[in-house]
Amino acid sequence: MKKHGRPEIPRKTIYRLSIYLRCLQRLRQNGLETVSSEALARAAGVKPTQLRKDLTYFGQFGTRGLGYEVDQLAKMITDLLGTNHLQPVVLIGVGSLGTALLRYRGFEQEGFEIVGAFDAELRRHRDADLKVPLFPMERLAEIISKHRVKMAIVSVPAAAGQAVINELTALGIVGILNFAPVVPVVPDHVTVNNVNLAIELENLSYFIQE
Amino acid sequence: MKKHGRPEIPRKTIYRLSIYLRCLQRLRQNGLETVSSEALARAAGVKPTQLRKDLTYFGQFGTRGLGYEVDQLAKMITDLLGTNHLQPVVLIGVGSLGTALLRYRGFEQEGFEIVGAFDAELRRHRDADLKVPLFPMERLAEIISKHRVKMAIVSVPAAAGQAVINELTALGIVGILNFAPVVPVVPDHVTVNNVNLAIELENLSYFIQE
């Protein structure tokens, strides 16, 4: 995990922005037009002061004595996160987890489109019901350039992890959601978010003892 | 996400322990018997001093002038995390993501066994190749008590999230790996690790701008 670009803003703040956005969307569905930092913070599971501090990294969006306009704040967060337009993504590694991720509807709902899935060995995984086109690794460069892809999801085994990540960064990918259980090394301008499901469970295991 | 039990130890330290363990396992496969904090830290992607500080929360395990014994350190971390014995887990929500998680081999490799998968509507998801037994929600209490389950994976839609989590905690579950896009409310003695794949992608989206 690395940060850059606007380095003075805590990464956790960016993460919480996404949570605020989800809450705002729900508030909007409920017909709310305005919300106080206290109410929004409670919905997001944080303290009101933290919400306000998070927002002030980017400017002033509220009205004192009143609160925030739901629509306006949601739009500003969307713009800020860069999710206001559809983002093309490639997925590498169509094994058990990769297939699972391809079936998962959650990504497209939030503005991401998996334009291609790649694997070193395609044969086995030709599930007819997958809507995402499958390609051999040889066509990775072509698809990335054709769709101007900047983000990738990596769900290959540990042994292949670093090599695949090297290939992706060489092809211009600058954001990687990495499920491979490795500690990836990438150039400075590339951001990696690591998700390791086994470690999350293992972590729980510690806390439930006794 | 909550902490308790041994509260003085940073949660991030516990998380890194898992990473150290993976690195140690790899070192052991390569026949290494001893490792310095510098070498292990490099493998784990942290600074040597951080590794040493992390370990001293739990005692002294190294030999000055020499380093750490790989086997011994791995065993101590395993004991500490509580992954030295097989841990039964239930999974709630056999939708696209839930099915994916059931197919994922990563959990059992690390000592977790999904003893049952549950869903409000079972019909659709009778994939013959799933090895995990599927049950209706009505049998949740029975299975949890039969296998003495303390951990659960929640992969239901947002709308069902809090209700399912309430049911689980009422049945004695104390550790939850939550994929439902909600901000869960749980009693103090319950630990929740939230994983939100859409938010991870959204977060990347911010960092790749410009």
Add this chain to the structure above:
DNA sequence: AAATGTGAAGTTGTTCACAGCT
């Protein structure tokens, strides 16, 4: 000589307290 263990210093992130709008 080599490498750990650790108090102290430094850095980062959170919360407080209250000034300032509306």
Add this chain to the structure above:
DNA sequence: AGCTGTGAACAACTTCACATTT
């Protein structure tokens, strides 16, 4: 009166510097 915006205080975590052990 109510609620935001923010410098200052605080807390948590990381890194340094070096004493200590083999």
